Amino acid sequence: MISDKVYIEIENAWLKFRIYKNRSPALKEAILSRFKPKPDIAEITEFDALKNINLSLRGGDRVGLVGLNGAGKSTLLKMIVGIYPPKYGNVHVRGKLTPxxxxxxxxxxxxxxxxxxxxxxxxxxxxxxxxxxxxxxxxxxxxxxxxxxxxxxxxxxxxxxxxxxxxxxxxxxxxxxxxxxxxxxxxxxxxxxxxxxxxxxxxxQIVMLVSHDTQKIVDLCNRVLVLHKGEVINDGNPKEMVDFYLKEIVA
Amino acid sequence: MVLSQENSSNINASANLSAEELIAQNLIKPKSESFINFLKRSLFELSNLKFALTSFVVNSLRRRYRRSVLGFAWSLLNPLTTMVVMTTVFSLLFHNNPKEFGIYIFTGILPWSFLLDSITGGSLSLVDAEGFLKKVYIPKLFFPLVIVSTEAVNFIFSLSSLMFLALALGMHLSFSLLTLPLAIAILYAFNLGSALFLAISTVYFRDLTHITRQLLQAFFYLVPICYPLNVVPPKYLFLFKLNPFYYFINLFRIIICDGHFPQAKDWLIPSAIAVIVLFMGFSLLKKTESDIIFRL
Known part of the structure; x- marks a missing residue:
């Protein structure tokens, strides 16, 4: 039985990754840096892995995610699973989830x-x-x-x-x-x-699928999100979205 | 499928703004949660993982003794050899009766090993669990809990086996032994709090695991484990009583060695320390829970 319930709801979710040059500052450096006149700015860089994601999925949705490597597809799945908590915004998941x-x-x-x-x-x-x-x-x-x-x-x-x-x-x-x-x-x-x-x-009830095999996505999904640099830049009919992705982003 | 046209226009409108600017415009609100709700949620999440917890504990105990001929007997033999060495050395040193002193030492060494192994093992538990934490959702509390519970089982086994040995050495059974589970529970809470606190801190400062190890090594001699407290000059006695570890070891000494029921203050001091440490651990977890994964 496929219900009409909203199973996944994401509101204004942001996810930031930190990149450490020096992955974990040693205790010594942490103490020394307090006495340094200015901290090393280049030490940590932050970047938005996911930007302002808004998504509402109901029973029956078969959602495919397409995008280049590093576009945030797997990161979005990991955010829904709960591995990466969003920095801002909310992720609600209602239902038994199998990752x-x-x-x-x-x-x-x-x-x-x-x-x-x-x-x-x-x-x-x-x-x-x-x-x-x-x-x-x-x-x-x-x-x-x-x-x-x-x-x-x-x-x-x-x-x-x-x-x-x-x-x-x-x-x-x-x-x-x-x-x-x-x-x-x-x-x-x-x-x-x-x-x-x-x-x-x-x-x-709900399927979310990440794949680089666009044919598989068109065959299996009824809705496709196009991700690019952490943003959902397009959302809709699988065939159109895959065409959009191949023409606008891959090409 | 109905595509929410509204949503995509929203995305485009805010795409050029940074998260900080959106907060300023009240479009997104940072999350907040009370400490009680946090505790409730943590315990609820763990209750779903009861079976995972027992499997992890059982497997790590099995792995420890896998393929060794004596197997689980090592959990008895390890502290036993330490005890024999310590008893021989220190009863010569302090001219004590080796039989009595042997029991005295083992009631010190066993809780100390439980504490030491929980804290040193626990402090690396999150760093070591990186592989799990990045692949499946598991509450962070799970990993220190596995380490401390494993050590607790080990502790209970060695304690009961050495108890039989002590009986053979002429220790008399006393009703005070009935309070032993409570003492174990208090030490367990203290170890869990310390392990949790250090596990999180170690994610941020990796050197901490080495620092902890060195400090605990020094503390071994600052806690009256292998010497009686009466060899300490009275004017320095307060220094020993400032040491939080002393009160936990003391509790076991009173129950097993002296065979008395501990007095109210003997219970209250270690319980208070355990509660404070546990609270510190959970507060730090609440503060860092959603950040830890990005620091591994």
Whole structure:
């Protein structure tokens, strides 16, 4: 059931990054700088990673984000997830959110695949009970079989990717945040994973997708935002927006 | 999809203004939150991560003893060897009865190791968690909490195993031991507050972790752990009582070594220190919470 509820609301959000020449001033320097006549201005530079973002997303929105490298696409997703709190303005998220930003975060190489299922699930905010009931489904989907009880440092990168994908996508979320997720593994698994992603896209209330594959964006989304230097410079119909992006910004 | 035409015109209108200028025009307001609401929100966020917390604690305990033949027995053996060395050296030095003195030393060493490991480990907990913090949303409090809880479990295990040893050495059981959980809780609160405060400070001043380590090393000798307080000349005694760590160690001494119920002031002083430190930790967290990620 797709509802008409507003799931994500962003009002006048700004995000500033600081760039340190000297990443963390040593205590000694911090004390010395108090006695210096003028502080080193060049030491820290601030830049606006996101400028005055206003966005309201309702159930049914399938939003694609396009933009050059460094335009702020992933940063915007990370702000919605809560990793980067906005310096000014507000971000409201109402609903169960599944970020597929970096799969396999928190994997512990020393632990077995099974133990990592629980650890990774826990980090996604799930309970032991919930993970217990999903455990078999995840193992089946990842097709790891008896390897599941081996420490994951012995896994091939394909096996690693399969496990991470299976844990991340096992539950249908309300809000799905996807940053360039491509399933890894053999052709058979990629095929299975693509179907799984399609199901997730259909079942989620809201999908936000970052991808450099503009064809994929046009196929999967019903609304596209064009980001440029931290600003949303255009917003609308996928085909038009992708054309705009390719003509005005890429060219 | 309806594109909010209004929104995009807004964006274009304000695009040339900086955030500071928009604040001046009251278009955007900086956020504010009361301390109580902040505490409530922090605890609520953590309650969603209960399972993650236990998994992290269990895994770090497992990792510590993984592949070692004796495994968890090391949590007993480590303080035991320290205790044997200290007892031998210092009972020769102070001509004390080694049996009694052994118990005296272990009731000092175990809480001290809990405190030391929580604080030194905790001070690096946020810096070390950069990889997590930049990939998933986890409250910052989570990482110091994992370290202190891991050390607490370790502490409880070593304490109970050494208690059996002490019984064999001729310590008599007393009802005062029933108050031990409260003493552990107070020390836990103190360690959490210190770990949280130092973890955040270390993000801003990385040298702090080394400074802390050196200071704690000095404090080891300033707290009566390996010597009895009666070797200190009376006129310097007040210096020892100015030391906050003294009161925590003292609490365990009274309960285990002396076998007395601690008096009201023996409870109140460490509790007050713990509450103050915890408050300092949370205040600093409230102030820096949304900035830490940009400083890692």
């Amino acid at each position: 597929l930003i970096e799969l396999g975060t928190g994997f512990d190489a020393e632990l077995s695949g099974r133990e990592n299922i629980f650890l990774n699930g826990a980090l996604l905010g799930r309970s032991y009970k919930q993970m217990k009931s999903l455990e078999q489904e995840i193992i089946d989907f990842s097709e790891l079989g008896e390897f599941i009880d081996l420490p994951i440092k012995y896994y091939s990168s394909g096996m690693h990717g399969r496990l991470a994908f299976s844990i991340g996508t096992i539950v249908d979320p309300e809000i799905l945040i996807v940053d360039e997720i491509f399933a890894t593994g053999d052709a058979h698994f990629v095929n299975k994973a693509t179907n799984r992603m399609k199901a997730l896209f259909t079942n989620s």
